[in-house]
Amino acid sequence: MNTSNSLPEMSLQKPDMSVTIAGVTFKNPVLTASGTFGSGLEYAEFIDLGRLGGVVTKGVSNVPWPGNPTPRVTEVSAGMLNAIGLQNPGMEVFIERDLAFLKGVDTKVIVNVCGKSVEDYLDVVRRLQKEAVDMLEINVSCPNVKEGAIAFGQNPDALYDITCRIKKEAAQPVIMKLTPNVTDITQMARAAEAGGADAISLINTITGAKIDIEKRQFVLANKTGGLSGPAIKPVAVRMVWQAAQAVSIPVIGMGGIATAEDAIEFMMAGASAVAVGAMNFHDPYTTVRVAEGMEKWCASHGVDRVSSLTGIV
Amino acid sequence: MKKKTTMTVLDSRMLAQDIWSLELAYAPEDLPEKVCPGQFAGLYPAGGEMLLMRPISICRWDSGRGALRFVYRAAGKGTRSFTELRAGDKMDMLGILGNGYDLDELGGKHVLLLGGGIGVPPMLELAAALNRSEDAGTRVTAVMGYRNNELFLKEEMEEFADVYIATEDGSAGTRGNVLDAVRENELQADVLCACGPLPMLRAIKHYAQEKDIPAFLSLEERMACGVGVCLGCVAKTTRTDEHSKVHNARVCVEGPVFSADDVDLD
Ligand SMILES: Cc1cc2nc3c(=O)[nH]c(=O)nc-3n(C[C@H](O)[C@H](O)[C@H](O)COP(=O)(O)OP(=O)(O)OC[C@H]3O[C@@H](n4cnc5c(N)ncnc54)[C@H](O)[C@@H]3O)c2cc1C
Ligand SMILES: Cc1cc2nc3c(=O)[nH]c(=O)nc-3n(C[C@H](O)[C@H](O)[C@H](O)COP(=O)(O)O)c2cc1C
Ligand code: FES
Numbered sequence: 001m002n003t004s005n006s007l008p009e010m011s012l013q014k015p016d017m018s019v020t021i022a023g024v025t026f027k028n029p030v031l032t033a034s035g036t037f038g039s040g041l042e043y044a045e046f047i048d049l050g051r052l053g054g055v056v057t058k059g060v061s062n063v064p065w066p067g068n069p070t071p072r073v074t075e076v077s078a079g080m081l082n083a084i085g086l087q088n089p090g091m092e093v094f095i096e097r098d099l100a101f102l103k104g105v106d107t108k109v110i111v112n113v114c115g116k117s118v119e120d121y122l123d124v125v126r127r128l129q130k131e132a133v134d135m136l137e138i139n140v141s142c143p144n145v146k147e148g149a150i151a152f153g154q155n156p157d158a159l160y161d162i163t164c165r166i167k168k169e170a171a172q173p174v175i176m177k178l179t180p181n182v183t184d185i186t187q188m189a190r191a192a193e194a195g196g197a198d199a200i201s202l203i204n205t206i207t208g209a210k211i212d213i214e215k216r217q218f219v220l221a222n223k224t225g226g227l228s229g230p231a232i233k234p235v236a237v238r239m240v241w242q243a244a245q246a247v248s249i250p251v252i253g254m255g256g257i258a259t260a261e262d263a264i265e266f267m268m269a270g271a272s273a274v275a276v277g278a279m280n281f282h283d284p285y286t287t288v289r290v291a292e293g294m295e296k297w298c299a300s301h302g303v304d305r306v307s308s309l310t311g312i313v
Numbered sequence: 314m315k316k317k318t319t320m321t322v323l324d325s326r327m328l329a330q331d332i333w334s335l336e337l338a339y340a341p342e343d344l345p346e347k348v349c350p351g352q353f354a355g356l357y358p359a360g361g362e363m364l365l366m367r368p369i370s371i372c373r374w375d376s377g378r379g380a381l382r383f384v385y386r387a388a389g390k391g392t393r394s395f396t397e398l399r400a401g402d403k404m405d406m407l408g409i410l411g412n413g414y415d416l417d418e419l420g421g422k423h424v425l426l427l428g429g430g431i432g433v434p435p436m437l438e439l440a441a442a443l444n445r446s447e448d449a450g451t452r453v454t455a456v457m458g459y460r461n462n463e464l465f466l467k468e469e470m471e472e473f474a475d476v477y478i479a480t481e482d483g484s485a486g487t488r489g490n491v492l493d494a495v496r497e498n499e500l501q502a503d504v505l506c507a508c509g510p511l512p513m514l515r516a517i518k519h520y521a522q523e524k525d526i527p528a529f530l531s532l533e534e535r536m537a538c539g540v541g542v543c544l545g546c547v548a549k550t551t552r553t554d555e556h557s558k559v560h561n562a563r564v565c566v567e568g569p570v571f572s573a574d575d576v577d578l579d
Contacts, residue, residue, distance in 0.1 A: 035543070036543065037542055042541045045314055045315050046315065058544075064557075064559050071534070073535050073536065073545035073546075079364065084545060087544045087561060278364065279364070280538070281364065281366075281538045
């Protein structure tokens with residue numbers, strides 16, 4: 001017998017980092033948060049996209065959207081505010097250019113969908129039926145556009161209704177992305193589940209504002225913007241935990257994730273997978289660092305399947 | 314290729330009230346393939362509470378020493394924290410970012426550089442690069458606008474260009490802005506390159522239209538990613554932009570240098 005046999009069994013094997021959500025298996029639980037990663041093309045210069053569990057694209061609408069006036073972004077303590085206003089080139093260009101690029105990448109593809117009316121969302125969902133897309137994430141939670149979007153995410157009846165209608169048309173499993181700008185997140189989580197959602201993701205940004213006291217005016221042209229980054233993490237962990245308690249469908253957790261430890265915290269709160277958002281801007285290598293760090297953490301803590309961490313608190 | 318790298322501070326010093334010069338050296342394995350005048354880098358404040366890089370233009374590139382020089386105004390929290398750096402300190406940097414000036418387009422011409430305030434620094438690298446141009450007939454004139462007689466980078470610019478000065482308080486050169494100095498000295502050129510505050514760029518765009526000569530303008534916008542993913546930094550364009558399919562181009566990727574005809578500054 002050699003000495004290595006005296007080590008605990010688990011540390012001899014690589015932990016199983018894969019997670020399965022609605023029948024889709026991701027090689028690891030680390031996704032990109034919509035709007036913070038484009039469609040991956042730009043960050044492919046920094047990281048191997050094949051190391052990611054999945055790429056979640058910027059919101060796509062049926063026609064091109066110009067977005068809001070600038071300034072659209074600003075920094076705040078341990079975070080940032082954005083009011084991009086969902087600028088995007090529309091689904092036809094997205095399919096031709098972005099999806100074509102993602103086809104060559106060995107990772108799962110989740111397309112984030114936005115719209116002003118239910119019909120707008122359905123246009124995109126139908127158009128994507130035959131495309132190489134693994135899942136859809138429906139953004140009913142953007143605080144920065146005047147019509148649609150967040151209105152669906154703040155009213156449980158509207159959320160239930162749009163979820164039902166999207167589920168009828170979607171060829172891929174549907175994730176409903178929830179806003180934290182509500183009084184009771186569990187009500188929204190249940191409405192999405194009742195409408196047939198295959199999973200939910202949260203949190204989108206928290207509405208905030210910043211004033212330039214010298215100029216005596218708001219910094220962002222839109223006045224208010226969505227807060228993201230490490231500043232929101234405790235709120236996000238709390239909401240992921242509450243939502244996960246309320247439903248039996250899988251939860252994808254995000255909000256300020258910077259390290260593997262942050263990601264593990266979200267898993268323990270009830271997330272089956274996690275997404276990295278604003279921290280990509282601080283360090284384009286964050287996603288890969290988080291994925292590698294989670295694997296090391298599992299190995300050093302005797303966790304043989306990362307999925308076993310989900311909801312253990 | 315763009316990278317986030319850890320740079321070593323070679324030199325940090327004050328040039329004028331709130332204007333600082335910072336020289337950073339690459340580790341040999343991180344050296345960029347190419348640096349163009351007009352490009353910029355993202356400098357990260359240390360500590361962790363400030364997440365976003367500060368976009369600062371390249372003022373000089375010394376390929377022999379692998380050193381980049383920046384000249385910046387200590388404006389807010391992040392740039393003020395940079396003034397505490399000393400030789401030997403480390404600094405994280407995202408670079409090299411953006412599209413600079415097209416040297417092939419400018420070679421062989423009489424180029425008039427217009428730098429206003431903290432728009433002066435990128436003009437220095439542009440003047441230096443044009444000075445190396447092999448196109449016969451390349452000529453560089455620079456007009457630099459300042460608030461007062463703290464004429465930072467003037468002497469260095471004189472190595473590469475005929476220099477004219479404008480000051481707001483009239484303490485040196487022409488009283489007024491860079492265009493006042495252009496008019497007073499009856500300066501002519503084949504092409505304009507400018508960096509400075511928006512009202513100045515707007516005036517230069519009109520001036521170039523009036524004279525019917527091309528102008529290239531370096532724009533500023535608030536940035537988060539610096540690499541084209543967040544769509545925070547857009548400038549209004551006169552035509553539909555190829556990437557966005559709307560009248561918005563990313564200052565951090567398609568810019569910061571734009572042809573004046575392509576951007577809507579009003
Ligand atoms: C392409 C480009 C090149 C630039 N080159 C130079 C240069 O060579 N020298 C120089 O002094 N300045 C330059 N600037 C402006 C410089 O980026 C800002 O002055 C700086 O980011 C302010 O940061 P702060 O920490 O002082 O302010 P803070 O108030 O702490 O900044 C808060 C946030 O707002 C952003 N911000 C604030 N003011 C500006 C601004 N005017 N432009 C863009 N972002 C801003 C910051 O980047 C940060 O994200 C350039 C800007 C751009 C876009
Ligand atoms: C610049 C920016 C753009 C965003 N765009 C979108 C979007 O298009 N669709 C969406 O569902 N969420 C969008 N979000 C929200 C993020 O996907 C994420 O839910 C949120 O930022 C919280 O995560 P973080 O703190 O890790 O950034 C955006 C966030 C940022 C910072
Ligand atoms: S700063 Fe993000 S797109 Fe330019």
